[in-house]
Amino acid sequence: MNKKLFVLLVVLMSLSLIGIIFVQSFFINKSLENERQQFSLNVKRALSFVSKQIDDYEYRNYLDKLQPYLNNNRLPDSTAVQRLFVAFDDEQNDQTIVHQNIVLEERYRIPSLFFEIDADSTDFSKYTNERITEVYKKSSLDKGSLERVSQIKEIDDMNDEAKSFLYRDSFKDLISSIDYPIYKRVSPELIETFIDKNLKNEGVEIDFEYAIYDDDLSTKIRTENFEKTTNSYGVPVFLDNNDESSFDLWVDFPERNKFLLSTILWMIVLSIIFTSVIIIAYTSAIYQLIKQRQISQIKTDFINNMTHEFKTPIATINLALDSIRNPKIIDDKEKVLRYLGMIKDENKRMHAQVENVLRISKLEKNELNISKERLKLHDLVEDAVTHVQLIVEDRKGYIKLHLGAAKSSVLANETHFTNVIVNILDNAIKYSDKAPKIDVYTENIANNVLLKISDQGNGMSKQVQKRVFEKFYREHTGNVHNVKGHGLGLAYVKRIIDDHQGHISVESEKGKGSTFIIRLPLIS
Incomplete structure (x- = not known):
């Protein structure tokens, strides 16, 4: 419209x-x-x-x-x-x-x-x-x-x-x-x-x-x-x-x-009731219209981002294939293997993005089967850190662990909860213009274990904090995204944590970094 x-x-x-x-x-x-x-x-x-x-x-x-x-x-x-x-x-x-x-x-x-x-x-x-x-x-x-x-x-x-x-x-x-x-x-x-x-x-x-x-x-x-x-x-x-x-x-x-x-009390009461119904219906309709416009805009941005995300790997794959077909290179086994590695990496990159979209879709339809078992939260944190350690070191940053919780046994799905921590760490890396500096803390509060992931990156405004867990939502700078992505990572994180009967929140200040706080119930 x-x-x-x-x-x-x-x-x-x-x-x-x-x-x-x-x-x-x-x-x-x-x-x-x-x-x-x-x-x-x-x-x-x-x-x-x-x-x-x-x-x-x-x-x-x-x-x-x-x-x-x-x-x-x-x-x-x-x-x-x-x-x-x-x-x-x-x-x-x-x-x-x-x-x-x-x-x-x-x-x-x-x-x-x-x-x-x-x-x-x-x-x-x-x-x-x-x-x-x-x-x-x-x-x-x-x-x-x-x-x-x-x-x-x-x-x-x-x-x-x-x-x-x-x-x-x-x-x-x-x-x-x-x-x-x-x-x-x-x-x-x-x-x-x-x-x-x-x-x-x-x-x-x-x-x-x-x-x-x-x-x-x-x-x-x-x-x-x-x-x-x-x-x-x-x-x-x-x-x-x-x-x-x-x-x-x-x-x-x-x-x-x-x-x-x-x-005339009956007339006043009926007028208030009917007027309230009209106001509620009107407000709801306006809210839904605005929401639909926002979703439409977000989906448009999502499609544009996804197109851009796929365009680069596809172009890289095409260039690699063209290079492999070159007679001068096809006989060079080392270059062929390097180009094949590039093709494989770009293919994995596209596959990961598609999987993320499918995963969030299945979560919304309650079709994603999440089996849980007794796990140590500290083990999940250490495993997730290994996935991003090389990227952090490549950018001259660090990830420091402060695992102070005496008890960390939780009922969780290893794959999905590891992805949760990886996504948060990945955001901390992407939204740090300088070398990423990340600290991970755990502590016990009553019958819960708290996991805090703090960075010293760009931070978020209060408005962004309210919507950061919405599907497709991504912070804009003008009409250009500073960081490429599909806006599904944190929506997926919240859905998984909710499924684990946990709670996630964020504390942030623009230009001073962000802290994501996850609370999970302990099991004996």
């Missing part, structure tokens, strides 16, 4: 993911705002019912105390009569109908004991209603008189609704005219019961604090922990006949936000 196209796809996918997260956040905030508005509406509706229930409760108490005086047949202290006449003509039946409504108000003075006020007595009124309907026959306009043909007379007490309205008005006038303490008009327990019941009826099941204020001054009707905030809800209580009052009931919900979040 073209690099620019790859970057464009990543940018578009990232913007789409950010857009999805933004849209989900928007809808969650919108839902939360809707829940907040619905919560406020439910609370306000509940408080309006509470205000009405408080008025009804107080008025019922008033009527209960007033009822004995209403049922008393004593003579009123004063009376008042109001008359209302309504007349209209019925042309079709030649009649005139007259409606007469008479309201009789009887005023009584009663003791004020049930209100606990300073006055000796207070007034209340008893109302009765008299309705008369009269129908007259029209004779003629000349006679100037009306003949009364029928009369319907109805006298009864006023209906309960009308009486209640009049009594309620009287009560409100009375209670507003006296200085009656708020805590004697209603109890905190009753307020709390009204609030709790009405909130539950509106679906608001949450702890609350409340207080009644008189012109912004707190009264005794309140809970201990109430604090008036911008999120508190208020409603006027004890309204007078003009629907006005100096008293307000305030309710606050300390856990309001938690309650609102709980109403």
